Amino acid sequence: xxxxxxxxxxxxxxxxxxxxxxxxxxxxxxxxxxxxxxxxxxxxxxxxxxxxxxxxxxxxxxxxxxxxxxxxxxxxxxxxxxxxxxxxxxxxxxxxxxxxxxxxxxxxxxxxxxxxxxxxxxxxxxxxxxxxxxxxxxxxxxxxxxxxxxxxxxxxxxxxxxxxxxxxxxxxxxxxxxxxxxxxxxxxxxxxxxxxxxxxxxxxxxxxxxxxxxxxxxxxxxxxxxxxxxxxxxxxxxxxxxxxxxxxxxxxxxxxxxxxxxxxxxxxxxxxxxxxxxxxxxxxxxxxxxxxxxxxxxxxxxxxxxxxxxxxxxxxxxxxxxxxxxxxxxxxxxxxxxxxx
Amino acid sequence: xxxxxxxxxxxxxxxxxxxxxxxxxxxxxxxxxxxxxxxxxxxxxxxxxxxxxxxxxxxxxxxxxxxxxxxxxxxxxxxxxxxxxxxxxxxxxxxxxxxxxxxxxxxxxxxxxxxxxxxxxxxxxxxxxxxxxxxxxxxxxxxxxxxxxxxxxxxxxxxxxxxxxxxxxxxxxxxxxxxxxxxxxxxxxxxxxxxxxxxxxxxxxxxxxxxxxxxxxxxxxxxxxxxxxxxxxxxxxxxxxxxxxxxxxxxxxxxxxxxxxxxxxxxxxxxxxxxxxxxxxxxxxxxxxxxxxxxxxxxxxxxxxxxxxxxxxxxxxxxxxxxxxxxxxxxxxxxxxxxxx
Numbered sequence: 001x002x003x004x005x006x007x008x009x010x011x012x013x014x015x016x017x018x019x020x021x022x023x024x025x026x027x028x029x030x031x032x033x034x035x036x037x038x039x040x041x042x043x044x045x046x047x048x049x050x051x052x053x054x055x056x057x058x059x060x061x062x063x064x065x066x067x068x069x070x071x072x073x074x075x076x077x078x079x080x081x082x083x084x085x086x087x088x089x090x091x092x093x094x095x096x097x098x099x100x101x102x103x104x105x106x107x108x109x110x111x112x113x114x115x116x117x118x119x120x121x122x123x124x125x126x127x128x129x130x131x132x133x134x135x136x137x138x139x140x141x142x143x144x145x146x147x148x149x150x151x152x153x154x155x156x157x158x159x160x161x162x163x164x165x166x167x168x169x170x171x172x173x174x175x176x177x178x179x180x181x182x183x184x185x186x187x188x189x190x191x192x193x194x195x196x197x198x199x200x201x202x203x204x205x206x207x208x209x210x211x212x213x214x215x216x217x218x219x220x221x222x223x224x225x226x227x228x229x230x231x232x233x234x235x236x237x238x239x240x241x242x243x244x245x246x247x248x249x250x251x252x253x254x255x256x257x258x259x260x261x262x263x264x265x266x267x268x269x270x271x272x273x274x275x276x277x278x279x280x281x282x283x284x285x286x287x288x289x290x291x292x293x294x295x296x297x298x299x300x301x302x303x304x305x306x307x308x309x310x311x312x313x314x315x316x317x318x319x320x321x322x323x324x325x326x327x328x329x330x331x332x333x334x335x336x337x338x339x340x341x
Numbered sequence: 342x343x344x345x346x347x348x349x350x351x352x353x354x355x356x357x358x359x360x361x362x363x364x365x366x367x368x369x370x371x372x373x374x375x376x377x378x379x380x381x382x383x384x385x386x387x388x389x390x391x392x393x394x395x396x397x398x399x400x401x402x403x404x405x406x407x408x409x410x411x412x413x414x415x416x417x418x419x420x421x422x423x424x425x426x427x428x429x430x431x432x433x434x435x436x437x438x439x440x441x442x443x444x445x446x447x448x449x450x451x452x453x454x455x456x457x458x459x460x461x462x463x464x465x466x467x468x469x470x471x472x473x474x475x476x477x478x479x480x481x482x483x484x485x486x487x488x489x490x491x492x493x494x495x496x497x498x499x500x501x502x503x504x505x506x507x508x509x510x511x512x513x514x515x516x517x518x519x520x521x522x523x524x525x526x527x528x529x530x531x532x533x534x535x536x537x538x539x540x541x542x543x544x545x546x547x548x549x550x551x552x553x554x555x556x557x558x559x560x561x562x563x564x565x566x567x568x569x570x571x572x573x574x575x576x577x578x579x580x581x582x583x584x585x586x587x588x589x590x591x592x593x594x595x596x597x598x599x600x601x602x603x604x605x606x607x608x609x610x611x612x613x614x615x616x617x618x619x620x621x622x623x624x625x626x627x628x629x630x631x632x633x634x635x636x637x638x639x640x641x642x643x644x645x646x647x648x649x650x651x652x653x654x655x656x657x658x659x660x661x662x663x664x665x666x667x668x669x670x671x672x673x674x675x676x677x678x679x680x681x682x
Contacts, residue, residue: 002534002554002645004611006573011610014574018613021620022601022633025676059609193343213343232347233355265606267642268400268670269352270345272359279362292363295670296637301608304343304643328675329609329636332667335366 049095064329082110085117106151139216237277390436405670423451426458447492480557578618
């Protein structure tokens with residue numbers, strides 16, 4: 001794997017340097033942190049501050065979700081590594097306006113531990129916080145153990161819903177309740193076609209044969225459900241939609257948001273080819289798509305593959321999902337799809 | 342190279358099918374074409390229609406530039422192949438509101454020929470058109486033969502400026518004049534780290550050694566300026582900026598827009614690392630960056646590499662560049678950078 005890179009040791013710090021140089025009216029550094037960024041206008045008076053974090057190597061996740069209608073601050077770690085608790089605490093402190101801080105992140109052991117420690121530090125400083133953990137990856141644990149599942153691209157929906165709720169000046173409890181509903185209603189599944197390489201390691205994180213794919217593989221190369229021969233786009237979409245629809249109850253006329261996410265190297269053309277079958281599968285079941293998000297929302301550097309996420313909507317979630325948001329690292333929001341009976 | 346694909350023969354048609362299914366409130370098919378799309382609200386009364394086209398395999402180029410403040414219609418061909426003249430003509434006809442059609446596309450022989458033929462057909466039908474060809478790639482011909490250069494990611498700036506001018510209800514002559522100024526003031530250069538594979542061919546379009554890169558390589562794998570050992574990010578940025586700054590006169594306090602574009606497989610992290618040095622190179626010369634665009638704006642499927650484009654601004658170009666635009670395939674517009682003396 002060839003990269004545009006200086007010293008691999010400086011990968012994260014230089015990436016942050018570039019981000020701030022490119023978008024000085026959007027991001028600023030959080031004092032005393034090395035890898036903490038916040039939105040230039042945060043904290044916003046009266047608003048709950050939302051903070052996330054996780055490993056590097058997933059852009060636009062996590063830093064790219066900072067912005068109006070989204071998150072206030074992010075602490076990141078090395079590639080595929082959790083940020084330290086101290087930096088999470090400083091990120092939270094920097095965006096607390098006295099209305100409390102909401103931690104929202106994906107379910108990985110290191111992140112859970114460090115965010116918990118940060119919450120304890122905040123408590124001792126008199127800053128109120130609450131936490132929700134996103135666990136949308138159906139491949140990583142059976143349905144009965146949903147809370148053990150990993151967090152993947154479905155984070156988009158949780159961020160979007162929580163961000164819009166906080167922007168409406170809702171209380172910490174209300175923001176958490178909205179996020180929890182989004183988490184409860186989100187399912188994702190991924191397929192990997194090729195590995196990625198951690199810059200400091202220099203060799204692929206796993207191996208896949210020339211004609212193989214792995215259904216359900218995680219965004220760090222965690223094992224999935226099954227390794228099979230590479231299928232056609234329609235076969236891949238059917239297998240993925242089968243896993244999703246078996247895991248969440250969707251009835252005729254239910255409305256969903258759909259995300260077809262590229263893992264890094266997979267061209268946008270292929271995501272649209274995949275979406276054809278995703279859309280027709282839902283249409284066959286008379287499930288309505290309210291909005292379709294396609295593009296790179298959570299990546300694994302140069303991994304080839306895709307994930308599909310579904311969010312089951314109710315009137316509140318629909319309103320929050322469709323509220324405005326801004327980040328220069330995110331695609332322009334898709335328009336609402338016309339309702340076809 | 343592994344792809345999410347059905348029959349390679351159906352690559353383009355299925356991609357378009359997915360695009361329309363995902364964004365039915367944005368794109369619609371142009372009657373009697375197989376690969377022509379227009380914006381649902383085009384033609385707009387009183388507005389010049391802008392039409393582009395080119396080969397497939399470059400998303401978000403070309404289809405992704407259809408939208409308010411941008412283009413009205415696009416005709417695309419097979420992967421890396423020109424669209425037929427007939428489809429270009431039909432695309433133009435479908436968005437003419439009686440104020441004429443402006444053709445704006447990249448300089449490739451097949452496209453030039455087919456757009457010329459389309460313009461002749463339109464003329465015989467009494468529809469007025471004019472044409473500008475984007476030739477921003479400094480690597481493809483010497484400065485004295487600028488008009489022979491290829492069109493690459495600098496198309497973003499030409500589309501953006503022409504689209505904003507047309508949205509202001511300017512005349513066909515005025516739209517062309519604004520686009521020509523943007524073309525005159527734009528320079529790009531690319532670097533390729535790995536090839537891509539045309540689905541119907543099934544093998545890489547060129548080969549690059551494990552430690553090689555090619556400076557100035559085109560977005561279809563056309564030969565560049567030199568093939569060298571893979572440099573560091575800072576070395577790559579310096580070499581690229583050297584080529585750009587030698588080709589356009591930029592003085593202290595001049596203002597530019599910059600685009601650091603990913604060719605497909607290169608992660609966003611690496612574009613930001615590259616931008617660090619791009620930004621500091623310009624700052625050293627006291628050249629001001631008005632806006633920095635980073636992400637995928639013109640790709641070569643899964644090619645690894647990047648391009649840098651610079652647009653020299655004047656007050657009119659700045660105003661047009663910063664006007665609003667919308668497409669679900671494009672990133673949210675970057676904010677204006679604060680002016681630092």
